[in-house]
Amino acid sequence: MNVIFLGPPGAGKGTQCKVIADRYQLRHLSSGDILRRERADNTDLGQKAQSFMDSGRLVPDDLIVAMMMKEINAADTNSGVVLDGFPRTIGQAEELDKALNAAGKDIDVVLCLDVDDDKLEHRITGRRSCSGCGAAYHITFNPPQVDGICDKCQKELTQRSDDTAEVVKNRIKTYHDQTAPLVSFYKEKGNLKNVDGNVAIEQVTQAMCDILDRVST
Numbered sequence: 762m763n764v765i766f767l768g769p770p771g772a773g774k775g776t777q778c779k780v781i782a783d784r785y786q787l788r789h790l791s792s793g794d795i796l797r798r799e800r801a802d803n804t805d806l807g808q809k810a811q812s813f814m815d816s817g818r819l820v821p822d823d824l825i826v827a828m829m830m831k832e833i834n835a836a837d838t839n840s841g842v843v844l845d846g847f848p849r850t851i852g853q854a855e856e857l858d859k860a861l862n863a864a865g866k867d868i869d870v871v872l873c874l875d876v877d878d879d880k881l882e883h884r885i886t887g888r889r890s891c892s893g894c895g896a897a898y899h900i901t902f903n904p905p906q907v908d909g910i911c912d913k914c915q916k917e918l919t920q921r922s923d924d925t926a927e928v929v930k931n932r933i934k935t936y937h938d939q940t941a942p943l944v945s946f947y948k949e950k951g952n953l954k955n956v957d958g959n960v961a962i963e964q965v966t967q968a969m970c971d972i973l974d975r976v977s978t
C-alpha cells in the first residue's frame with residue numbers, strides 16, 4: 762500500500778506518519794530528509810540538487826521525483842511507503858504517477874489532514890524549546906512549571922524565529938496555495954480521503970487507520 766500524506770504545518774504530520782508507518786509496515790519517506798541525506802552523502806542526485814540550491818533556485822521536479830523513486834523502489838521488500846512532504850506540486854504529482862506506472866506501482870490513497878487555520882496558528886505559536894537541553898514545551902498543551910523556564914535544566918525557553926504569528930500565517934497560506942491544486946488533482950483521480958485533524962491526536966490516528974484498513978483489505 763502506497764500512501765501520500767498531505768497536512769499543514771503544525772498538524773502533527775510527522776508523528777502521524779510514523780504511527781501509520783509502524784502499524785502498516787510502510788517506509789516513511791520524508792522528502793526533506795531524503796534531500797538532506799542525498800546532499801550529505803554527496804550522491805549524483807545530491808550534487809545536482811546542491812548546484813540548484815547554491816544558485817538559489819528550486820530543485821526541479823524531475824530531480825525530486827528521481828530521488829523519491831529511488832527510495833520507493835528500494836522499499837520493495839516492505840509493504841509500501843508513506844510519502845511525507847511529497848509531492849508538493851502538480852508537476853511532481855504527474856511525474857510521480859508516470860514513474861510509479863512504469864514501475865508497476867500506484868498510489869492507493871491520499872490522506873489529507875484538515876485543521877482549522879486558527880488552531881494551527883495557536884499550536885505553532887505556542888511552541889517553546891529549551892536553549893539548554895532542547896526539551897520541547899507548549900505554552901497551553903505542555904507548559905513548563907515556571908513560565909519561560911525549562912523544568913529539566915532551568916535554562917531559558919525560546920521560540921523558533923519561524924514560529925512567530927506573522928511567519929506562521931505565511932507558512933499556512935503557502936501550504937494552502939501549494940496544496941489546493943494537489944487536492945483537486947487527487948480528488949479527480951478518486952483516491953483522496955479527508956481526515957478531520959481538529960480532534961485529539963488519538964482520534965485522528967484512529968480515523969486514518971479506519972481508512973487505511975478499508976484500503977488495504
Ligand SMILES: [Zn+2]
Nearest residue numbers: 891894911914
Ligand atoms: Zn532544558
